[in-house]
Amino acid sequence: MPTPGPMPTARLLRRAAATLLSVPALLLTLPATAPAAPTPVPPARGSAHMGVGIQAHEGRGGGLPAGVRVAQTEGVDVSSHQKDVDWPKLWGSGVKWAYVKATEGSYYKNPYFGQQYEGSYDVGMIHGAYHFAAPDDSGGAEQATYFADGGGSWSPDGRTLPGVLDIEWNPYGAACYGKTPAQLVSWIRDFLTTYKTRTGRAALIYTSTNWWRDCTDNYAGFGTTNPLWIARYNTTVGELPAGWEYQTIWQYTSTGPTVGDHNKFNGPLTGVKSLATG
Template identity: 40%
Template sequence: MNLRKKLLVVLASSAALLASVPGAANAGSAAADSLGIDVSNHNGKVDFGKVKADGRDFAFVLATDGESFTSDQFDSQYGGAGKAGVYRAGYHFARPDGSAGKQADRFLKTVGYTNDGKSMPPVLDMEANPNGATCYGLDAAQMKEWIKTFVGRVKEQTGREAIIYTSPGFWQECTGNSEAFKNNPLWIAEWGVDKPSKIGGWPAHTFWQYSDSGKVNGVDGPVDVNRFNGGAAELEKFVKG
């Protein structure tokens, strides 16, 4: 095979890989990105009609944390987003020092996900332990197995690949920068940068939490703000799966 043909094959293969990742086709075109927020019980009551009018197309809503906590704002926030025409997804704050299966089952029961055309896949929030060891006392192999169990349960019960939320620091330190989850859409948290880092073998992020101090109508005080790596048509396609 001559050099020109080899180059064409490599380019075609790279394009095919990127096309398989939600949002990858728009990588590097942030101006066209759909915008969204993520909220928890700390944000209290949210007026999603105002959020929508302020140009936000999607919202991530905390549902559960660990094996016992459920947000008392989840029903109001998740339901409010849907009624306002804001795409929504419930997320679970992982506590990997507890059972992945129990946490996944309780989370999924709380969210009650259905592919209704307005709900994004459920989200697994993997971040540093706020109360102790960063990696919850697990080594990289144990952490990967924990994540595998959780996202596997999501796939079994919903038919969708769970979105994984994480930061470059946590993923690199606690999973050894694992490339085992490239089929799961990546929601990366990285603030104060022009574009997010590449981690875990993902060719592109699907969502990017770019600040924790946004101001959005309908939310009292600062709120986490996000970009979808694509425009409105790509976001709709992603939601519908």
């Protein structure tokens, strides 16, 4: 039998075309590269609350404090996320004090502030207000004035706590608000100075050790003048920012048994009353 010769070029082309036609259409329509992941959409301005940036950067959760050396007094912090709060239920669960978000930046006021602030007072709690800082929006002095005028002032009635500056990871953009450590320290100082001038009280500072170290270069200058409210979702408070030997309040969980974040005042109820009295 004669040895077959090379297949004609025309026949090779016809066979190749038939092979391509047998490939499933799905394979022929696959994109060359996978589509890009959607860009995360930042939350709406005004929606921030205590711990929102800390939860995003450092994790949620928490547990019951262990090994504390002095009596601790339970409290909560709330914002518009909780809407109308059942204050009698919280009071019945053992919560004795509350902080309510009043303002943010120089552009937002909590629409539930009245129900939350007055409601906590009406059931017998010692209450106060906090301001969510937005150093990329306006100056510290301007925001302190906005806060004091928007519910963050202080009253010598024995049941109103001094205001709080909530300064933490930025939920809307650059973690340190696009500022250098020196610029942030100056901004915080302007806020604190103006608030004390307006109210006669030194504001508390709410923050996390990680943010304070990264964004203020662990500045130690406020520890002797402004009480510390530290956020750490664990069973121990851990390392504190420079300048503070102890915390006044510890936010120990973002997933408490009732509404709001749960906190321990570092002392008995008489200590809470003393802070309110000034």
